Structure formats: structure tokens, C-alpha cells
Amino acid sequence: MLLYNSQISGNCYKVRLLLAHLGVDYERREVDVADRSNRPELLGGLNPALRVPTLVLDDGRSLGESDAILWFFGEGTPFVPADAFQRAQVLQWMFFEQYDHEPAIAVVRFWLAYSGRPAEEFADRIDARREAGHRALAALETHLGGRDWLVGDGLTLADIALYAYTHVAHEGGFELDAYPAIRSWIERVAAQPGHVPIDA
Amino acid sequence: MLLYNSQISGNCYKVRLLLAHLGVDYERREVDVADRSNRPELLGGLNPALRVPTLVLDDGRSLGESDAILWFFGEGTPFVPADAFQRAQVLQWMFFEQYDHEPAIAVVRFWLAYSGRPAEEFADRIDARREAGHRALAALETHLGGRDWLVGDGLTLADIALYAYTHVAHEGGFELDAYPAIRSWIERVAAQPGHVPIDA
Numbered sequence: 393m394l395l396y397n398s399q400i401s402g403n404c405y406k407v408r409l410l411l412a413h414l415g416v417d418y419e420r421r422e423v424d425v426a427d428r429s430n431r432p433e434l435l436g437g438l439n440p441a442l443r444v445p446t447l448v449l450d451d452g453r454s455l456g457e458s459d460a461i462l463w464f465f466g467e468g469t470p471f472v473p474a475d476a477f478q479r480a481q482v483l484q485w486m487f488f489e490q491y492d493h494e495p496a497i498a499v500v501r502f503w504l505a506y507s508g509r510p511a512e513e514f515a516d517r518i519d520a521r522r523e524a525g526h527r528a529l530a531a532l533e534t535h536l537g538g539r540d541w542l543v544g545d546g547l548t549l550a551d552i553a554l555y556a557y558t559h560v561a562h563e564g565g566f567e568l569d570a571y572p573a574i575r576s577w578i579e580r581v582a583a584q585p586g587h588v589p590i591d592a
Numbered sequence: 593m594l595l596y597n598s599q600i601s602g603n604c605y606k607v608r609l610l611l612a613h614l615g616v617d618y619e620r621r622e623v624d625v626a627d628r629s630n631r632p633e634l635l636g637g638l639n640p641a642l643r644v645p646t647l648v649l650d651d652g653r654s655l656g657e658s659d660a661i662l663w664f665f666g667e668g669t670p671f672v673p674a675d676a677f678q679r680a681q682v683l684q685w686m687f688f689e690q691y692d693h694e695p696a697i698a699v700v701r702f703w704l705a706y707s708g709r710p711a712e713e714f715a716d717r718i719d720a721r722r723e724a725g726h727r728a729l730a731a732l733e734t735h736l737g738g739r740d741w742l743v744g745d746g747l748t749l750a751d752i753a754l755y756a757y758t759h760v761a762h763e764g765g766f767e768l769d770a771y772p773a774i775r776s777w778i779e780r781v782a783a784q785p786g787h788v789p790i791d792a
Contacts, residue, residue, distance in 0.1 A: 440731035441688055455680055457687040464680035480655055480664035483683075487657035488641055491690050531640035 393418045396435060396446040398425045400506055402498055402556035403458035404445040405590045409552050410462050413586040414469060418447075426508050458556075459486040462549045471549050481543045485550035488531075489557075496525035498557045501564030525566050529574065532558070536573035540580060547584055555581045560590065593618045596635060596646040598625045600706055602698055602756035603658035604645040605790045609752050610662050612788040614669060618647075626708050658756075659686040662749045671749050681743045685750035688731075689757075696725035698757045701764030725766050729774065732758070736773035740780060747784055755781045760790065 395411075397404045397420040411418060423434065423444045431442040439446040439456030447461050448454045455461050466472040473479055500521050503514040511518075532554065535542065542550040559578050561568060568575050581587065595611075597604045597620040611618060623634065623644045631642040639646040639656030647661050648654045655661050666672040673679055700721050703714040711718075732754065735742065742750040759778050761768060768775050781787070 440735055441692055453677060455677075455684060457684045457691075459687050460680045460684035463683050464676065467676060467679070476664065476667060477653060477655075479667070480660045483663050484655060484657045484660035487659050487687070487690055490687055491657075491695075492641055495691075495695070535640055 393450050394448045395420050396423050396438075396444045396448075397421065398423055398444050399591065401425055401444060402560065402590070403443075403494070406458045406552050406556045407445045407447070407461050408592070409556070409588060410465055410471065410549070412588040412592070413471070413547075413552075413584075414465060415586075416465065425502070426506065459490065459549070459553055462486070462552065466549045470546060471552070473544050473548060475544075478544050478548075482548050482550040485542050486553045488528075489553045492524065492531070493528040493554065494557055496521045496528060497561050497564055497566055499564075500525060500566070501557065501560060504565060505563045522565070525561070525564070529558070529561070529566065529568070529571055533571040533573050536577050539573075540577070547581065551577075551581055556590075593650050594648045595620050596623050596638075596644045596648075597621065598623055598644050599791065601625055601644055602760065602790070603643075603694070606658045606752050606756045607645045607647070607661050608792070609756070609788060610665055610671065610749070612792070613671070613747075613752075613784075613786040614665060615786075616665065625702070626706065659690065659749070659753055662686070662753065666749045670746060671752070673744050673748060675744075678744050678748075682748050682750040685742050686753045688728075689753045692724065692731070693728040693754065694757055696721045696728060697761050697764055697766055700725060700766070701757065701760060704765060705763040722765070725761070725764070729758070729761070729766065729768070729771055733771040733773050736777050739773075740777070747781065751777075751781055756790075 395404070395407060395418050399422065425444070435442045435446050438448060438454040441456050443456065445458050445461055446454060446456050455464060463472070472482065500518060503518070504511055541547060542554060555578065558574060595604070595607060595618050597608070599622065625644070635642045635646050638648060638654040641656050643656065645658050645661060646654060646656050655664060663672070672682065700718060703718070704711055741747060742754060755778065758774060
């Protein structure tokens, strides 16, 4: 199968990280995340949102949205809990990530570190996103205080989804000094057997 | 069980609509969506995002994120397909809704129709959201052309999730004249047995 991929995208990294844990093989096609002009030709018909990651199975069926791809491969593995309420909690954190965390932390990181444009271009929008990002990190910190994992007793899709942009948040100027529980959790996720870094 | 609810919120309506279809009883506690100052006292400890809907089960466990709540009640019913790929497609549309659709269409609707503040306050932000909203509607229109439902052969959580803010998009100035497939689908969803309107 084929993954339309961006190596620097945390959303793509989520998928690569899960597939590494599961030992699933796939091809990658690298997609430019700064110049998006070829997206309609490249991803039209495959993903209504024209974003990466987009996955194309060997039979031609395609799937968009990082977290939907995670779910497709995660169901039936230890990364999706057997308990129905815990499954909903995993999804709660994945939706939280896409609504509250990613649009702040990933977007500022992209603007400052990967857009290839001067920071001044984003100056009027950064403060609000910075504040939203720290709100999301504070919520994560509170939840992780006294817990090893976001849901249940082991690594789940929720940890994979939140780890992706949290562990590179500093590239967007989000320092994690004030979030000790998050820092321990980052080390815990990275120490799991089968873990791969974002540049792998 | 108790639903922290806002009657005008499409995110809360998703939950009310599914629970109506399923015939599940619950209490509601109405939460102000314009004045959010009491959220930490009200929802702290129940929902890391401090948003509605938040659901509290009779045993005290709580769940946030509209789509996670939908999943919790939808699994094992006809609203979540039995096929694993279709389940992932349902989630794809639900994540699309929360990332691309809701932050544009629901937010502009809130600004213009429910915030109680003059439209001029949002003037510098409306154009980008308006454009993003029409991009999301165009993606929905393309997918619904020739299809009755977003995924498979019947109403699923994907339809419920997308219907919620699409059917009131005009309150944010998003007219649906250019989207005939969406308009037919809206009628189809509303004609289902068990359907309830947003003000019910």
C-alpha cells in the first residue's frame, strides 16, 4: 500500500509510528507541505480534504485523516482498548488533538519552522494560537499528572496521536519546561519497543 | 445520565439526534455558549477541553468531544458499519468535520448569529473562514453527488456529524444554492424515522 507522506508532518508521523509498531510495510510518496498547488491532481478523488496523510490500499480504496487511518490499523490490536468506554476515551483525545492541539501547536510550528516565510507574516495570528496551544498543553499536563498513559494502562492511539506534535512543539516555540508530566510521558512513549523517530 | 448541553450548538445536537434515534433517555443541563466564564467550575474534571457537549454517565464517568460520545453510543448499532474500512470512513468524515467544516461554518454562524457581538468585531477573520467553509461544502457536495449517504447504504454517525452544522449553515451566511446534492441529503437525513430537529 501507498502512503502520501510528508516527513515533517506530525499527522503523517502518527501513521508511520503506528505502522512501525505493527510491523506493516508500505511505500511512501513524499508530498510538499509548503507548495500545495499540485494537491488537486495528486490527492483529488483520494481524500476530500486534499491533505496528507492519505493512504491508498492495494485494492485502490483510499483513506484520509490521520486518526481515521490510525483507527483502521489499530482496531483489534493493543493500541485500541477492548473496553467500549476506553475506546471512546481514546477517540476523545484524538478529537481533542485535532480540534484544540494541532491547529495551535502544529500550525505555529509550521509557520515558524517549515513554511519558508518570514515570521512577521504570521505576527497578527501567532499570539492567539500560542495561547490556545498552551491551553491544550495545560489540559494534557493535568490529565497526565499521576498517569503513565492517556487512556488505560498502556500505549494507545491516543498517545500516538498526541505525541506526534507535542514532542516537536519546541520547534514552534512551545517550551515544555512548565509541563513535567508531559516531558516524562514523551520519554515513556519514545522508550517503547518498536518506536521510531519522526525522521525515520 | 446527564448531558451538559447547548441547544444552539450543532456539536450538542449531534448527540441529541443520535440519542433520539436510539431512544436513550438522559437529563440535560443547559450551558451558556457566549459567556464561558464558569466553564472551569462546571466542566473542570469532566472534560479537558471545557466544552459542550460533555456527558456524565450514571456511574460518574464523563466523556467529552461530540464525536467520541457519538462513537460510544453508536458502536454496535446500525449507525456504525460492521465493516472495518467503512468504520474508518465514518471516522474520516467525522475528523474532516471537526478540522475543516466546523471551525469555518460553525464558528462564523456563532459569530454572526449567536455571539451577541457586532459582526464588525470579526470582520478581519470572516473572509478566510467563509472561504474555508465553502471549500468544505464543495468537498461534501462532490462526495454526495450520486450517493445517498456519506458512507455505505444508510444513515451513519458520519451523516449525523456533518448534518448538524450543515443544515444551519445559512445562519452563518453560507447559502446552499450551489450545493444540490447537499440539499437533497439534508432532506434525506431529516426524513429518517426518529429524526428530531435542533430545537427539540
